[in-house]
Amino acid sequence: MVKYVVTGATGALGSRVFKHLLDRVPASDVIVSLYNPSGATPEILSSGVEIRKGDYADPKTLESAFAGATKLLLVSYPSIAYGIRVTSHEAAIDAAIKTGTIQHIYYTSLAFAGDSKAAVMQAHIETEAYLKKSGIKYTIIREGIYNESFPLYFGSFDPMDGKDEVLIPDGDGGIAWVCRDDLGEGTTKVMIAESEFDNKTILLSGQQSVTLTSLAQKISKIIGRNLTLKIVPVEEYVKNNLGKSDSWPESLLRDWATTFPAIKRGECATVDPLLRNLLGRDLKTIDETLEEMLGSKDASAQNLKRYGK
Ligand SMILES: NC(=O)c1ccc[n+]([C@@H]2O[C@H](COP(=O)([O-])OP(=O)(O)OC[C@H]3O[C@@H](n4cnc5c(N)ncnc54)[C@H](OP(=O)(O)O)[C@@H]3O)[C@@H](O)[C@H]2O)c1
Structure with a gap:
């Protein structure tokens, strides 16, 4: 008998997997592992x-x-x-093996390249290697870049600051954006499959790769402004973001700046048909998500923050 244990079920991605899993299997076949059980959602x-x-x-x-x-x-x-990511993931893999009951680990990695220099991908690369070496059956799911997280990639975009120049470091490139709910459903289908994805690394992406320049045009149309992308040295990018009220610390901003050369290199641009095939329908586009996030009158920094973690 298959019994699932789901981590992150209160989060943006895990909550979608949880929903889609419960649409397909009985609740008695699912355990939720929460670091703070008193924070369990109503769902x-x-x-x-x-x-x-x-x-x-x-x-x-x-x-x-x-x-x-x-x-x-x-x-x-x-x-x-x-550091904290690698330690957390390795602890979870070791614990799963110790149970003696877990036969298969599905790990949510990220849609950058396996030889990426982007700081955000390094813990995933390390975890992927650890999991492969562990001897347990695995599926590494490189989850595509969330539609909802576009502000992070778009110079920490804040529609309320009134600035039409969006500063990013290094260069532009395509991103095969995909929404969280489609990823959640696809991840669920991968977990339910019998053996198709055993010991594989797969990519769940959107159906279309859209550059940040093209994103600027789409957003401009929705909010009635004329946004332009300006590529600036890392120093200027960091200085610009440090000035914002909810800025990350400087070291994290510098780490995040390493994302952009990877985007320029095309690491996030790969369109893989797998997710579309798993769902058997067209995926939600970045245009639809932008409309939801920016099209209404209450589009605010708050609204973006809510979606765009
Ligand atoms: N693909 C993308 O574009 C993209 C974008 C952003 C992030 N990500 C990454 O994808 C992963 C999932 O993202 P998400 O959007 O679902 O993140 P999220 O909404 O922040 O959810 C994270 C989950 O991890 C749980 N968690 C926090 N600390 C924990 C701990 N010490 N032990 C066990 N669980 C803990 C959280 O629980 P609580 O709710 O109780 O805090 C929450 O359920 C994260 O690694 C995130 O960094 C991917």
Whole structure:
């Protein structure tokens, strides 16, 4: 019998997997592992699934959280900091193996290249290698860049600051944007499949690659402005963002700046038909998400923040 344990089920991606999984399998076949069980969402609480405590930072909780399940969805730790991510992921993989019941780990990696120099990808590359070496059956799912996260890639875009110049470091390139709900459904279908994805690294992407320049045109149309992309040295990009009220610390901004050479290199531009085929319908486009996020009168920095973590 297959029994699933899902991490990150309160988060943007994991909550979508949780929903789509419960549409397809009985609640009695699903365990949710939360680092803070009292933060379970109403959807989790009303579903009837078993809720257990599993904190990446407290490895002894992970083995008991995963015990008895056969398939683990390991949602990557939400940070771009390298060390804490690698430690968290390795602790979860070790705990899964220790249970003796987990037979297959599904790891949510990211849609950059396997030899990427982007800081955000380094912990994923390390975790992918650790998982492959572990000997347990795995599927590495390189999740495409969220439609909803476009502000991060678009110079930390804030429509309320009134500036028409969007500063990014290095160069532009295509991104095969994809929405979280489609990723959640696709990830669920991969987890439910019998053996098709055993010991594979797969890419779930959108159906179209859209550059940041083209994104500027799309956004301009929606909000009635004339946004232009300006490529500036990293120093200027960092200085520009440090000035913002909710700015990241300088070291994280510098790390994030390494994302842009990778985009220019085309690492996020690959369009893979797999997700479209799994879902059997067209995927939600970046245009539709932009309209939802920016088209209404309440489009505000707050609204973007809510979507664009
Ligand atoms: N593909 C993309 O474009 C993209 C964009 C942004 C992020 N990501 C990455 O994709 C992954 C999933 O993203 P997401 O959007 O679902 O992130 P998210 O909304 O921040 O969700 C993260 C999940 O991890 C849980 N979590 C936090 N600390 C934990 C801990 N110590 N132990 C166990 N669980 C913990 C959170 O629980 P609480 O809700 O209780 O805090 C939440 O359920 C993250 O690694 C994120 O950085 C991908």
